[in-house]
Amino acid sequence: xxxxxxxxxxxxxxxxxxxxxxxxxxxxxxxxxxxxxxxxxxxxxxxxxxxxxxxxxxxxxxxxxxxxxxxxxxxxxxxxxxxxxxxxxxxxxxxxxxxxxxxxxxxxxxxxxxxxxxxxxxxxxxxxxxxxxxxxxxxxxxxxxxxxxxxxxxxxxxxxxxxxxxxxxxxxxxxxxxxxxxxxxxxxxxxxxxxxxxxxxxxxxxxxxxxxxxxxxxxxxxxxxxxxxxxxxxxxxxxxxxxxxxxxxxxxxxxxxxxxxxxxxxxxxxxxxxxxxxxxxxxxxxxxxxxxxxxxxxxxxxxxxxxxxxxxxxxxxxxxxxxxxxxxxxxxxxxxxxxxxxx
Amino acid sequence: xxxxxxxxxxxxxxxxxxxxxxxxxxxxxxxxxxxxxxxxxxxxxxxxxxxxxxxxxxxxxxxxxxxxxxxxxxxxxxxxxxxxxxxxxxxxxxxxxxxxxxxxxxxxxxxxxxxxxxxxxxxxxxxxxxxxxxxxxxxxxxxxxxxxxxxxxxxxxxxxxxxxxxxxxxxxxxxxxxxxxxxxxxxxxxxxxxxxxxxxxxxxxxxxxxxxxxxxxxxxxxxxxxxxxxxxxxxxxxxxxxxxxxxxxxxxxxxxxxxxxxxxxxxxxxxxxxxxxxxxxxxxxxxxxxxxxxxxx
Numbered sequence: 254x255x256x257x258x259x260x261x262x263x264x265x266x267x268x269x270x271x272x273x274x275x276x277x278x279x280x281x282x283x284x285x286x287x288x289x290x291x292x293x294x295x296x297x298x299x300x301x302x303x304x305x306x307x308x309x310x311x312x313x314x315x316x317x318x319x320x321x322x323x324x325x326x327x328x329x330x331x332x333x334x335x336x337x338x339x340x341x342x343x344x345x346x347x348x349x350x351x352x353x354x355x356x357x358x359x360x361x362x363x364x365x366x367x368x369x370x371x372x373x374x375x376x377x378x379x380x381x382x383x384x385x386x387x388x389x390x391x392x393x394x395x396x397x398x399x400x401x402x403x404x405x406x407x408x409x410x411x412x413x414x415x416x417x418x419x420x421x422x423x424x425x426x427x428x429x430x431x432x433x434x435x436x437x438x439x440x441x442x443x444x445x446x447x448x449x450x451x452x453x454x455x456x457x458x459x460x461x462x463x464x465x466x467x468x469x470x471x472x473x474x475x476x477x478x479x480x481x482x483x484x485x486x487x488x489x490x491x492x493x494x495x496x497x498x499x500x501x502x503x504x505x506x507x508x509x510x511x512x513x514x515x516x517x518x519x520x521x522x523x524x525x526x527x528x529x530x531x532x533x534x535x536x537x538x539x540x541x542x543x544x545x546x547x548x549x550x551x552x553x554x555x556x557x558x559x560x561x562x563x564x565x566x567x568x569x570x571x572x573x574x575x576x577x578x579x580x581x582x583x584x585x586x587x588x589x590x591x592x593x594x595x596x
Numbered sequence: 597x598x599x600x601x602x603x604x605x606x607x608x609x610x611x612x613x614x615x616x617x618x619x620x621x622x623x624x625x626x627x628x629x630x631x632x633x634x635x636x637x638x639x640x641x642x643x644x645x646x647x648x649x650x651x652x653x654x655x656x657x658x659x660x661x662x663x664x665x666x667x668x669x670x671x672x673x674x675x676x677x678x679x680x681x682x683x684x685x686x687x688x689x690x691x692x693x694x695x696x697x698x699x700x701x702x703x704x705x706x707x708x709x710x711x712x713x714x715x716x717x718x719x720x721x722x723x724x725x726x727x728x729x730x731x732x733x734x735x736x737x738x739x740x741x742x743x744x745x746x747x748x749x750x751x752x753x754x755x756x757x758x759x760x761x762x763x764x765x766x767x768x769x770x771x772x773x774x775x776x777x778x779x780x781x782x783x784x785x786x787x788x789x790x791x792x793x794x795x796x797x798x799x800x801x802x803x804x805x806x807x808x809x810x811x812x813x814x815x816x817x818x819x820x821x822x823x824x825x826x827x828x829x830x831x832x833x834x835x836x837x838x839x840x841x842x843x844x845x846x847x848x849x850x851x852x853x854x855x856x857x858x859x860x861x862x863x864x865x866x867x868x869x870x871x872x873x874x875x876x877x878x879x880x881x882x883x884x885x886x887x888x889x890x891x892x893x
C-alpha cells in the first residue's frame with residue numbers, strides 16, 4: 254500500500270464513522286422517548302406556543318424529513334436554531350470553539366510533557382521505590398475527578414496564594430486583536446496566538462496566566478496514561494543495542510535517553526494522543542465549568558440549564574466531529590512518520 | 597471437561613490474588629489496598645443512617661459555613677447542614693448508579709461480544725463498526741445527551757453511563773474469543789460435534805473471565821467519576837439526597853470566599869472510592885494477565 258492509497262482509504266473510512274455518529278446523535282435527541290419541545294417547556298404551557306415552536310424549528314415535520322433537514326443543514330454548516338431565542342447555534346458554537354481548542358492543545362501538551370518526563374524517569378529506575386511512586390502518582394491522577402482537582406488548584410494558587418486567576422480567559426480590555434496590517438485583519442480566536450500576532454507581550458502573558466490552571470488541571474488528569482506508555486516503551490528501548498552503543502561512545506546520559514531512545518518510543522505516544530482526545534474533550538466540559546472558561550463545554554452546560562435541546566444537539570455533533578477529525582489527522586501524521594505503515 | 601473442573605480452573609486463576617496477595621509484590625498490595633478502600637466506603641455508606649451524628653439533609657443543624665470544629669468535624673455548608681453526616685452518607689447514589697451501570701454493561705457487552713466475534717463475517721463487522729464509533733465518541737458528552745433525554749433517576753443515569761462502557765467489554769471479549777477460537781481444545785470440541793452454544797458457554801466464556809474482571813473494576817472507577825461529573829454539572833439524580841457530586845457543585849460557589857471544607861471532604865471521598873477500584877483493577881490486571889502490563893495497555 255502506498256502512502257497515497259493509505260491516506261485515501263483512511264479518509265474513506267472516516268465517512269461511515271461520521272455518518273454513524275450523526276445518526277446516533279439524531280436518534281438520541283429526536284427518536285428516543287421524550288419530545289424535546291415538551292421537555293423544553295417542562296411544565297404545561299400554552300399549546301399554541303408549543304406548536305409555534307415546533308413549526309419554527311421544523312420539528313413538526315415527519316422524523317425522516319427532520320433527519321434529512323438535519324443532515325443537509327450540517328452539510329451547509331447550519332446547525333439549526335436555538336430553542337431559547339431562535340439565534341443561530343452554528344455562530345455561537347463557532348465563537349466558543351477557539352477557547353476549547355486552546356485549552357485542549359495546552360492540556361495535551363502538559364499531559365505529554367509530564368507523562369514523558371515521569372515515564373522516562375520511571376523506566377530508568379525500573380522496579381525501584383521511585384518507579385513505584387511514579388506509578389502510584391499516575392494511578393491517583395486517574396482517580397481524581399477533574400473538577401475537584403481544578404477546585405483544589407483554584408483554592409491553592411488562586412484564593413490562597415493569589416498567584417493565578419481562578420476563572421475566565423483574560424481581562425476585559427486584554428482581548429488580543431490578532432494581526433492588523435492596514436486593511437488586513439486576521440485572528441485565530443486562540444488568545445496566545447493572537448497576542449503573538451499582535452505583538453503584545455503583556456497580552457500574551459495575561460492569556461497564559463489565565464490558561465495555566467485549567468490546562469494544568471486537565472493535563473494532570475490525562476498524564477497517567479502517557480506515563481505508563483512511556484515507561485513500558487522506554488523500558489524496552491533502553492535495553493536495545495543502539496542505546497548501549499551510544500552510551501559506550503561516551504554520550505551524555507540525557508542525550509542518549511531523550512535524543513536517541515525517546516525518539517523510538519514516541520510513535521505509540523502519538524497514537525495514544527488520538528485515543529485520549531475524546532477523554533480530553535469530556536474532561537474539558539467539566540474543566541470549563543470549574544474555571545468559567547468560555548468554550549464549548551461551558552456553552553453545553555449553559556444550554557442544559559435552559560433545556561435548549563436543539564443547541565445541545567449541535568454541540569454534541571461538533572464535539573463528535575472534532576474527535577473524528579483529530580483522530581484522522583493523527584493517523585495520517587502517524588503514517589507519514591512511520592514508513593512501515595506504507596508497506 | 598466437566599463443569600467442576602472448569603470452575604476450578606477459573607478459581608485457580610483468581611485465587612492467587614486472594615490467598616497470597618501480599619507475597620505478590622506491588623500488584624498484590626494494590627489489590628489488597630483497593631479492596632479495603634472500596635469495601636470500607638461501601639460499608640460506611642450502608643451503616644451511615646445509624647452512625648451519622650446529625651440528619652445529613654437537615655438544615656440549620658449548626659450556623660452556616662462553620663469551619664471544622666469538634667462538634668462539626670467537617671464543618672457545615674451554606675444551609676447549616678453537617679458536612680460530616682453528609683460525607684459519610686453521600687456515596688449512596690453514586691454506588692447504586694455505578695453498580696447498576698456495570699451490571700448493564702456486563703449483561704449487554706459480554707453476550708454481544710461473544711455472539712458477534714463467534715459469528716464473524718458481516719455481523720461482526722457491523723457490530724464492530726458501531727462499537728468503534730461509540731468508543732471513539734467523547735464518553736461524558738454522550739452520557740450527558742442520553743441522561744438529558746432519558747430524564748432523572750438512578751436507573752436512567754446508570755443506563756446513560758453504561759452505554760459508553762459497553763464497547764470496552766465488547767472489545768475485550770472479542771479479542772479474547774478470536775484467539776481462544778483457534779485453540780486446539782475448541783477445535784476438538786467442534787470436531788466432536790459440540791453445539792455452538794455449548795462451546796461459547798463452556799469453553800470460551802470461562803477463559804474470558806479474568807479479562808472481564810479487570811475491565812469491570814476499571815469500569816467501576818470510570819462510572820463513579822462519570823456519575824460525579826454529571827451530578828457536578830447539575831444532571832444528578834436529585835438534590836434532596838446527600839451526594840458528594842452535588843456537594844462539590846454547591847461548594848464551587850462557596851469556595852471563592854475560602855470555605856474549603858465544603859468541597860474538600862466530599863471530593864476526597866470520591867477520590868478514595870475511585871482509587872479503590874482503580875488500584876484493584878491495576879493489581880488484578882497484572883496478576884491475572886501479566887502480558888497486558890508489559891505491553892502498556
